[in-house]
Amino acid sequence: MSTHIGANKGDIADKILLPGDPLRAKYIAETFLEDVTCYNEVRGMYGYTGTYKGERISVQGTGMGVPSIAIYVNELIQEYDVQKLIRVGSCGALTEDVKVRDVILAQTATTDSQMNRMVFGGVDYAPAADFGLLKNAYDVGEERGLNLRVGNVFTSDSFYRDNAMELFNKLAEYNVLAVEMEATALYTIAAKYNREALAVLTVSDHIITGEETTAQERQTTFNDMIEVALDAAIK
Numbered sequence: 001m002s003t004h005i006g007a008n009k010g011d012i013a014d015k016i017l018l019p020g021d022p023l024r025a026k027y028i029a030e031t032f033l034e035d036v037t038c039y040n041e042v043r044g045m046y047g048y049t050g051t052y053k054g055e056r057i058s059v060q061g062t063g064m065g066v067p068s069i070a071i072y073v074n075e076l077i078q079e080y081d082v083q084k085l086i087r088v089g090s091c092g093a094l095t096e097d098v099k100v101r102d103v104i105l106a107q108t109a110t111t112d113s114q115m116n117r118m119v120f121g122g123v124d125y126a127p128a129a130d131f132g133l134l135k136n137a138y139d140v141g142e143e144r145g146l147n148l149r150v151g152n153v154f155t156s157d158s159f160y161r162d163n164a165m166e167l168f169n170k171l172a173e174y175n176v177l178a179v180e181m182e183a184t185a186l187y188t189i190a191a192k193y194n195r196e197a198l199a200v201l202t203v204s205d206h207i208i209t210g211e212e213t214t215a216q217e218r219q220t221t222f223n224d225m226i227e228v229a230l231d232a233a234i235k
């Protein structure tokens with residue numbers, strides 16, 4: 001057991017999907033995996049291991065925000081030796097050319113989180129996706145005919161902020177495609193331990209146009225995102 005994960009060594013596969021919502025972890029395990037076992041219920045942050053197309057793979061909820069995902073990613077790497085980590089999350093679009101239901105592969109993650117500043121002092125470290133995983137996910141998405149976008153996302157330390165549009169318009173001007181809350185931490189911690197990481201994100205709403213997806217649409221596009229992530233992980 002690690003501090004926040006109630007699994008024994010060996011219970012967790014070397015490849016893992018990481019949704020923010022633990023109930024999305026349950027949905028992924030029940031819908032896409034076979035021979036599933038639940039290895040974690042600590043804090044209701046469900047974790048499951050099963051097989052996908054014959055390959056062993058796990059899925060673990062991370063909670064929302066940098067401090068929460070950082071706990072799970074640190075423990076998954078240091079205590080359970082996980083090698084490939086793919087976040088599967090939702091995001092809000094910032095640029096006009098990104099549409100709701102699009103799937104975004106986060107090539108890098110701009111952030112206002114203090115996490116890297118605590119490590120690098122005055123240097124602005126640029127957290128980046130693993131190129132092999134990014135390429136796999138892009139190829140898989142293309143084969144499926146999905147409208148995939150690749151680029152910079154903003155990992156925000158707060159969901160609600162004063163004068164949000166001022167910042168969001170500036171980020172859009174610099175071609176930051178969308179806002180979410182975890183990718184930067186995943187990429188930085190994975191880099192520290194020389195592991196492969198990627199964030200695959202579904203656009204659930206558009207910050208600029210106000211467009212939103214219905215629950216049914218979110219389900220369908222989440223399925224596209226999950227299958228891209230699963231196929232990229234085993235490719």
Ligand SMILES: O=P(O)(O)O[C@H]1O[C@H](CO)[C@@H](O)[C@H]1O
Pocket residue numbers: 019020021063064065088089090091159179180181182
């Ligand atoms: O859908 P998830 O993976 O939780 O991701 C997004 O949704 C949450 C905010 O509603 C934040 O965690 C953000 O990153």
Ligand SMILES: O=c1cc[nH]c(=O)[nH]1
Pocket residue numbers: 090091092093156159179180181204205207
């Ligand atoms: O607008 C959004 C949508 C999902 N996640 C976020 O952080 N913001």
